Amino acid sequence: MNARLLLAGAVAVALLATPLFAGPFWVFVAIEVVVFALYAASFNLLFGFGGMLPFGHAAFFGLGAYSLAVLVKKAAWHALLALAVAPVVCALAAALVAFFCVRLTGIYLGMLSFSFQMLLYTVVYKWYSLTGGDDGLSGVRLEGALGTANGLYYLSLVLVAAMLGFLWLLVGSPFGKALQAAKSNPQKSAAIGVHVALHRAIAFAIAGALAGLAGALFALANQSVFPGWLNWTASAVPIVMTVLGGMHSFVGPVIGAAVYVVLQTVLTGYTEYWALILGVLVIAIVMLMPEGIVGWFARGRRG
């Protein structure tokens, strides 16, 4: 336990000190790590804890990014206000999707959430006047000290840390335990009074909101949004991160996101075939560490 606290403290200090020793490029990479950590953790609330595999989770990441960008660029909102509203938009959209999804299981749930993502992608791609179509929207800025690279980094760090703390409490709460019970045995959960569909829908809305916050922060970091964030390949990202880090652990997706982003950044510097190397790595991890990086380390410690 003490070793854990020490490790957590060391990580916190390292994260807080990053802008002191890292240049602007690596600060941007650090923002990406932090943002995708939240994105992957929100996905794992549904996958690892809820037993649902939504193939279209990128819908909410993209919707969060576009909500912020449209509100800032087209409605001239202050970026911080848009940042607060984007997750609410995503929660509502996720609740709507959940209404259709949560009664389904397995591949059907996955495909329905995926088709919602493709629907959104098509709308964003075609609605040129609002979304900029295939050009996306640029000049999505947060003015002032918070809008600098370091400012955005600390803003993301604080918000993501708070949201990960919220998720941590959530999975240990009666709500979270019931969600896990419904994953293990939905029929028995119903027999002990769990409204399985409603429970899953609430989890869906929460996961959608947090993915949306991640997307909105990512839009600010990039100062732009692109329709590719909503394309079908984007939905593989949180799945790969989660599998990489370990779905049966709370920190697994967070570690997976960090490893994914750093690897991608480093590999892109050497070869344009970075995705090939990443793919081979994922295959290796699935074969050799089926519980992901975190699961592998936990097993190593137990002997």
Place this chain on the structure above:
Amino acid sequence: MAEPILRAADLRKSFGGLAAANGVSFAVERAEFRAIIGPNGAGKSTLFNLLTGFLRPDAGRVILEGRDVTATPPHRLFRQGVSRTFQITSIFTNLSVMENVQIALLSHRARLYRLLRPAAPQLREEARALLELVGLRAGPGLAASALSHGDRKKLELAVSLANQPRVLFLDEPTAGMAANERLEAIRLVRRIADERELTVVFTEHDMQVVFAVADRISVLHQGSIIAEGRPEEVRRSADVQRVYLGGVI
């Protein structure tokens, strides 16, 4: 005579052309220990699912304590004092023994929508008391997946008692147990039921178990109840003898 605690009126349910429940009517008195027996495919599981809200009947009614609960979903029946176990032992294998009972207790206290307060310290004493009641001696912190089959059955029983049910449905409570464990297991249930004036409806294949504890027995055959009565009456019934081909009875 007082209003029966549970009444099924002409329940019908067909799957394709097969009538799994073909007009089932029966009544269970308060604090009764009722067995439902019948050969494989007689419709016992279908009847259980109709009575506990997991299936909606094509026709007929389920009346619980004078209230029509025919279309009531399982999660709501739990709040109305109905509990059940499953033929395939159903526990939450991704939670600990303690958490299995806690989650049912939390549900009974309507605390499932608390999002931020840790579940771990809540209702531990109540959970421990239930584990003791069913005689589960495995450590409460143990993963439920690590339990032996017999202990899983005990855990499921403890979980199903969490809402202080007035009616408890047990689908083959001794399935998968060794012959010598079965009587002990069902007597434990009977003792708990007597202490709590609990009404129990159970299905069972082992006739020794049935005749040892049941107050009354309903015999189900091809989706209909063909005989009903006290154990000695059912034992003598010619219809029952025929259905079981003079076998175990």
